[in-house]
Amino acid sequence: MKICVCVKRVPSTTTRVVVGADNQLDPTGVEFELNPYDEFAVEQALQVKEAAGEGSVTAISFGSADAKKELQKVLAMGADDAVLLQNAEAPHADGATTAKVLAEELQAAGAQLIFFGKQAVDRDQHGVGPAVATRLGMPCITEVVKFELQGDQVVCEREIEGGRETVTASLPCAITCQKGLNEPRFASLKGIMAAKKKPLEMKDVAIEGAAVELVSMSLPPERPAGRIIGEGADAVPALMEALKNEAKVL
Amino acid sequence: MTDILVVLETREGALRNASLEAVGAARAAADASGGGKVTALATEQADLDAAQLGGAGADAVLVADAGAHSPDGAAATAVRVAGELGVGAVFVSATVRGRDLLGRIAAGLDTGFAADCTAVDFAEGGFVFTRPVYAGKAQIQVKVNGPVAVASMRGNHFAPAGREASAEMGTTAAEGGKAQVTAIAGKSGGRPDVAEAARVVAGGRGLGSAENWHLLEALADALPGAGLGASRAVVDSGWRPHSEQVGQTGKTVSPELYIAAGISGAIQHLAGMSSSKVIVAINKDAEAPIFQHATYGIVGDVNEILPALTEAVKAAVE
Numbered sequence A: 001m002k003i004c005v006c007v008k009r010v011p012s013t014t015t016r017v018v019v020g021a022d023n024q025l026d027p028t029g030v031e032f033e034l035n036p037y038d039e040f041a042v043e044q045a046l047q048v049k050e051a052a053g054e055g056s057v058t059a060i061s062f063g064s065a066d067a068k069k070e071l072q073k074v075l076a077m078g079a080d081d082a083v084l085l086q087n088a089e090a091p092h093a094d095g096a097t098t099a100k101v102l103a104e105e106l107q108a109a110g111a112q113l114i115f116f117g118k119q120a121v122d123r124d125q126h127g128v129g130p131a132v133a134t135r136l137g138m139p140c141i142t143e144v145v146k147f148e149l150q151g152d153q154v155v156c157e158r159e160i161e162g163g164r165e166t167v168t169a170s171l172p173c174a175i176t177c178q179k180g181l182n183e184p185r186f187a188s189l190k191g192i193m194a195a196k197k198k199p200l201e202m203k204d205v206a207i208e209g210a211a212v213e214l215v216s217m218s219l220p221p222e223r224p225a226g227r228i229i230g231e232g233a234d235a236v237p238a239l240m241e242a243l244k245n246e247a248k249v250l
Numbered sequence B: 001m002t003d004i005l006v007v008l009e010t011r012e013g014a015l016r017n018a019s020l021e022a023v024g025a026a027r028a029a030a031d032a033s034g035g036g037k038v039t040a041l042a043t044e045q046a047d048l049d050a051a052q053l054g055g056a057g058a059d060a061v062l063v064a065d066a067g068a069h070s071p072d073g074a075a076a077t078a079v080r081v082a083g084e085l086g087v088g089a090v091f092v093s094a095t096v097r098g099r100d101l102l103g104r105i106a107a108g109l110d111t112g113f114a115a116d117c118t119a120v121d122f123a124e125g126g127f128v129f130t131r132p133v134y135a136g137k138a139q140i141q142v143k144v145n146g147p148v149a150v151a152s153m154r155g156n157h158f159a160p161a162g163r164e165a166s167a168e169m170g171t172t173a174a175e176g177g178k179a180q181v182t183a184i185a186g187k188s189g190g191r192p193d194v195a196e197a198a199r200v201v202a203g204g205r206g207l208g209s210a211e212n213w214h215l216l217e218a219l220a221d222a223l224p225g226a227g228l229g230a231s232r233a234v235v236d237s238g239w240r241p242h243s244e245q246v247g248q249t250g251k252t253v254s255p256e257l258y259i260a261a262g263i264s265g266a267i268q269h270l271a272g273m274s275s276s277k278v279i280v281a282i283n284k285d286a287e288a289p290i291f292q293h294a295t296y297g298i299v300g301d302v303n304e305i306l307p308a309l310t311e312a313v314k315a316a317v318e
Ligand SMILES: Cc1cc2nc3c(=O)[nH]c(=O)nc-3n(C[C@H](O)[C@H](O)[C@H](O)COP(=O)(O)OP(=O)(O)OC[C@H]3O[C@@H](n4cnc5c(N)ncnc54)[C@H](O)[C@@H]3O)c2cc1C
Pocket: A013, B203, B204, B205, B206, B207, B230, B231, B232, B233, B234, B245, B246, B247, B248, B249, B250, B251, B261, B262, B263, B264, B265, B266, B267, B268, B269, B272, B282, B283, B284, B285, B288, B300, B301, B302, B303
């Protein structure tokens, strides 16, 4: 079975955000890493292949040349090969544009299963997986915390507000992965050595315009300075007073 | 003048609150554009109230005849109806199901999308969406270049219009889908989900043990509409389920009132709750980072303060 997994290079979650002159994140001193949710996607892809005892896992990223590093990590975790769809503007491309580029590559790949993270922790869009699937005419099950393959039927569970739902579809199918699905493996030293010999294809891709235009980026409005009301249970009446008459939330 | 389609979320035929907020957002946006028609679409059979949806801001309601939720089916129905009505925008709520539809509807209409919007403005002939990025550490304003702007609205940022009006009710055909919801387990009624609750009572490792959670539950019971939240430390310890985790790897919440008890205020926790309107912190360590983000703080032991607060809240809401 042919399995693909889409991964993105993103700023580390501990990044302190400084807005640059171009309305983008100022990259000075920022560390980048594999999008954490994509690790769940890679792990699931590898588990499906291992359980089947055959097939291949291809990692695909639409990114700048730097994203080679994240693809190498995915190869070290166990993917068979990788494709970097290279464009210097890719890290800032909107979700719809990204989906178009990925769908074109995936169309040719003919994958039975495509794994995504539920969101990339830069723009937090939650949109690329379902958009790619729609372009490919495939079903997509999002924010999956439990995945099972029964023949050519995919049976997944996901948490929705106030409940848990079971969603089923048949192959080919796309999945977006939520925390809790699995425990991503670490790349072993052997894996890291092996990755160096695995194919990593670099392809230049063009993007025609943007589907979403960035007007501005700013830091969120500052919260008005708060105050410590007091110590211990004795402070409760003063807190109640503030909640009722000042903040007016009671 | 922009007409807007709002895709509603229903469960077992009942409308979700988040959808009324999305309808309110659409009403305000349509009005800002110089007045446009707001149509609300239920993609599966539902028992909807013309006065409730009209009051929230919808001019018309369409109910499709699907029996159960299919994510791709629902999106296909929305895409077809958006085309038939010729709307300039499609709004959904930024719930798990809504987020799922967002990218699909945009791809189906071959246009761009804006996720998790916290504000919608109208400028120079188009909508400008404000949305958080980098886990709320920054926000961006975006415009959709395509013919239709597709956007999801974050909870607790928009309100139903609150007008006296009745929406015109109609029906439409549902498109079939390849993915199908086959079961929903979980509570209906009871405590609201932390992501949707107007008030949140959240606990951290400072609670000391899973057994101590009755202190938070009692406070949540006393506060109308309160949901329970937890820090990751607590979820990782197995004290609470992941569905209650607030933060970067949990849920993003923005209630009116967020009470953080025994939570230190790590950056990853703040990522999930810093847009709450009022934050109350209870922590025995006066230097805990949470106090820098709290509207009000009390320094002290949760074992002593939570019961006192619960009693005071009970007395106040009676
Ligand atoms: C990639 C990544 C993602 C993460 N995602 C999340 C996330 O989504 N959500 C999240 O919450 N965390 C997340 N974390 C973890 C986060 O960094 C913190 O470790 C976690 O939030 C700490 O939880 P806590 O505040 O309950 O515990 P602690 O940091 O241990 O704080 C406990 C607090 O309780 C106080 N306390 C102790 N006893 C009492 C008492 N009797 N009365 C009053 N106060 C008391 C202490 O003073 C202390 O401030 C993430 C971390 C990483 C690296």
